[in-house]
Amino acid sequence: MSDRIREKLSILADAAKYDVSCSSSGGNRKNTDKGLGDSSNGICHTYTEDGRCVSLLKILLTNHCIYDCAFCVSRRSNDVQRAAFTVEEAVDLTMGFYRRNYIEGLFLSSGIFKDADFTMERLVRIVKKLRLEHKFNGYIHLKTIPGASPELLTEAGLYADRMSINLEMPTEAGLKLLAPEKSHEEVKKPLGFIQNSIVQYKDESKIIKRAPKFVPAGQSTQMVIGATPESDMEIMYSANQYYKDFDLKRVYYSGYIPISYDTRMPVIGSQPPLLRENRLYQTDWLMRFYGFDVKEILNLSNPNLDVDIDPKLSWALRNIEHFPVDVNTADYKMLLRIPGVGVGSAKKIWQARKFGRLRSDQLRKMGIAWNRAKHFIRCADSVMMLNDPNPFQIKNDILSQGDSKYTKVAQNQLALF
Amino acid sequence: MNAFVFDGTFEGLLTSIFETYEFKVKDVRLFDNLRYQPGLIDETHEVISDKAKSDRVWKAFVKKIGKQKAQNAYTVFLSEDAEAFQHIFDFIRYVFDSGEGAESNFGNPSVIAIHKWERSVSRERHRMKAFIRFEQMADGIYYAPIEPDFNVLPLIAGFFKNRYADQQWIIYDTKRKYGLFYDLENVTEIAFDFAENIESGTTPYLSKNLLDDKQELYGLLWNDYFRNTNIPARKNMKLHLRHVPKRYWKYLTEKKHN
Structure with missing residues (x-):
């Protein structure tokens, strides 16, 4: 039994x-x-x-x-x-x-x-x-x-x-x-x-x-x-x-995890598209919690999501004219669009800046992903920038960070051992 | 620098805050008496817990920022961490000394520290809600031993009382040597001193003869389920370990037979 x-x-x-x-x-x-x-x-x-x-x-x-x-x-x-x-x-x-x-x-x-x-x-x-x-x-x-x-x-x-x-x-x-x-x-x-x-x-x-x-x-x-x-x-x-x-x-x-020898689909043993799945969920979150319209992220000139960077960063690099954002004055909607700033940190910034202009050390302690965010923000102690931000440089800089989770090789290949 | 030594209770901590105002001192390092090592330059003051003083501080604190936010300070206290005690002390003083809304000035070091500590203790509370595994004993009582990082039993009692209203249960913290017993009406605090086999460090599971006849089958079924709902083609042990750190495995039924 x-x-x-x-x-x-x-x-x-x-x-x-x-x-x-x-x-x-x-x-x-x-x-x-x-x-x-x-x-x-x-x-x-x-x-x-x-x-x-x-x-x-x-x-x-x-x-x-x-x-x-x-x-x-x-x-x-x-x-x-x-x-x-x-x-x-x-x-x-x-x-x-x-x-x-x-x-x-x-x-x-x-x-x-x-x-x-x-x-x-x-x-x-x-x-x-x-x-x-x-x-x-x-x-x-x-x-x-x-x-x-x-x-x-x-x-x-x-x-x-x-x-x-x-x-x-x-x-x-x-x-x-x-x-x-x-x-x-x-x-x-x-x-x-x-x-x-x-x-x-x-x-x-x-x-x-x-x-x-x-x-x-x-x-x-x-x-x-x-x-x-x-x-x-x-x-x-x-x-x-x-x-x-x-x-x-x-x-x-x-x-899709291949479970069939049917020739209409990927063969058994090929890798499930885990990274792509992850990018789609990120897009889904941007639509539901970050105030993005799906057309801003995906459209005829960008029909597929980037593999090497997340869709929010990708949007920011394509729309670099909106940056840098001054965290001490920007409205909440714009705070949400800064790469490296999540809903939690955006709310904290929104509340904390009532008590005085925020500096970078305070922002870091609030838990924003500084390596990404630093390219897109201005705060009380930002030094003056001479040139406009350059999206190619920013992307390279972020990708070359040792602790970056974005690497140039697609990560859906599993280790053998 | 003034050193205040309190008895390690929440009441003692609140009394210390009262006395900083009473004695008009500002720069205070807080120590609990178990961990205090007298230093040479410190001016030491021993704080004797006083219910009247601590009640006044708590009431004023609740009045200033509301019950829910005030409760966070107590949650942080359950971390039992010396550094966290200092943060609570600094935080409450900062709230008293500042204008309205100061508790959400996340640019302030003690506000952000309390926020972070509250998150870690709450995370442990949430983990216990998730990772507690009951075993049904022969007398029908459901029993679960735990060893949480922080003293979270007070934070989960209500949750388990509401959820398992129609079964008797015991949740026992083997590290802190006390537990909760629900008798279908109330939750009471209990302490065992007899049951050696459930002490920390020894076998965490009850021996078979103490268990209900069906317990073993349900344990096996849960293991079968755990293995079969996994998709090997997606194997990701790093992620698995991040969500289920190894220190919790000892009490997890699904890890028992693997």
């Missing part, structure tokens, strides 16, 4: 791991009834050896699937071991792990067996049992199964904290190439339906006290990067559109 459950967990955790979403924040579920658990800011309970956060028990209900998407390890035609949890097994694992403080909650996805409604109904049964029978208030991330009926989605939304449905490929053309049975339309429909319901329930809660929560942590999606030949611009424009249209909380970018 115990061997069988261990085998199932191994298979169904392995099959679920290519979904990179790990967040467990934004739930804000309180433990009011002496039940088990709560959720608020999210905690990473451990990290795997690939450096990824483990916050939720991320499993598939089953890896049996009627679809044959070329990029997916659970595709119908792939020769892998198949397994399925019973509802009780999935519930017991979640409760047992949560009670021992291993996890923040459950991330439940599934291959499509039989049809969409049949699969979705099983998923809902698990989360319903956790919430109602076990008084479980931990975080639940539930996959939306494309094509599931609105009734089931509504029910799911009442128990889940977050729901997500993956675009899979950044563009419709890419998706059609690798998964002809699927389309982005099928993704937009449930995204839109759930988004409308979230808004409705929020409005209701303004009028009715104790209106039920509906997907309180919002929706997210994922795109696989590097399986199909989209440019960074196409990827980020698509992400931007989905953020806007569906008020998504997150778009995840998952570097």
Whole structure:
């Protein structure tokens, strides 16, 4: 018995791991009834050896699937071991792990067996049992199964904290190439339906006290990067559109890890595009927290992100006429655009300068990345500069810094030993 | 230079602040009595903790910058670090001696120092929320030994009480030799002097006969999960170690069987 459950967990955790979403924040579920658990800011309970956060028990209900998407390890035609949890097994694992403080909650996805409604109904049964029978208030991330009926989605939304449905490929053309049975339309429909319901329930809660929560942590999606030949611009424009249209909380970018001999995709053994993935996340952060418009970072003359420097530095070098910025007078928006200054340091500068003009030694102590920032700022003790800043020189200077994390060789090559 | 020697308690630290105003001295080095070595040139003053004095300082401090920000000073105190004690001392004096909003003058050395210390103690608090691993004992109680860098138990009691409201648990700091016990109603402070097998430096795990029948299986399942959710093609041990430093491995179930 115990061997069988261990085998199932191994298979169904392995099959679920290519979904990179790990967040467990934004739930804000309180433990009011002496039940088990709560959720608020999210905690990473451990990290795997690939450096990824483990916050939720991320499993598939089953890896049996009627679809044959070329990029997916659970595709119908792939020769892998198949397994399925019973509802009780999935519930017991979640409760047992949560009670021992291993996890923040459950991330439940599934291959499509039989049809969409049949699969979705099983998923809902698990989360319903956790919430109602076990008084479980931990975080639940539930996959939306494309094509599931609105009734089931509504029910799911009442128990889940977050729901997500993956675009899979950044563009419709890419998706059609690798998964002809699927389309982005099928993704937009449930995204839109759930988004409308979230808004409705929020409005209701303004009028009715104790209106039920509906997907309180919002929706997210994922795109696989590097399986199909989209440019960074196409990827980020698509992400931007989905953020806007569906008020998504997150778009995840998952570097494609070759798992198939299919000739349409990178061969097995080739490196996953880790650095590119990182640059895309940096761009995503600039859009969401730094007030950048995606068109400033990626456009027809710059359709791809630089490999050797981050997108914020890259933007600053292309727009050198905005620099140097005087940190003692610049507005907050401009402070945020200085390479080497993050949201935290920008806020500190903003507060501290009320007490007097800031010097470089004070700025360094606040935690700004001085090696980058120094080329772009003026402060109380800056010496006069005779020439305008030269972007080529600055770039060379930053790249030649011994402690710079940007080197001229792409870092996605792993060491052999 | 004046040397103030206090008893190492928060009350003593606040009393010291009171007495600098009482005796009208400014340039003060603060020492706790465990670490103090008399110097030749110092003028030494021994501070006797006084609840009335410390309460007055705390009330005035809270009134000046608000409860939440004042609490940061206490968080920093839990670092148990001599340098941090001095920063708290300087910070509170600076706040008293300056106009409104001085606590966010990040250009001031003691303000930025308190900010940084608060971040490190809070980071350790957060790590304990993440890294504590309960084992279910035969009597049903969930037990977790820890060895945090700072004395963070007071900062995590409420979190675990709210989260694990329907199970009895014990979190025991083996370094500082005290723990918290939740009995389904309240959290109380406890100290063991009998259980040798949980003392620091020896085996951190409870022996099998003390554990619930299902505990071992859940430990194994968690290990299975931890291994299978990893993507070997993305292996990045440097990042792994940065997030899970080795000193915490001893108590991590997922590292037990590896």
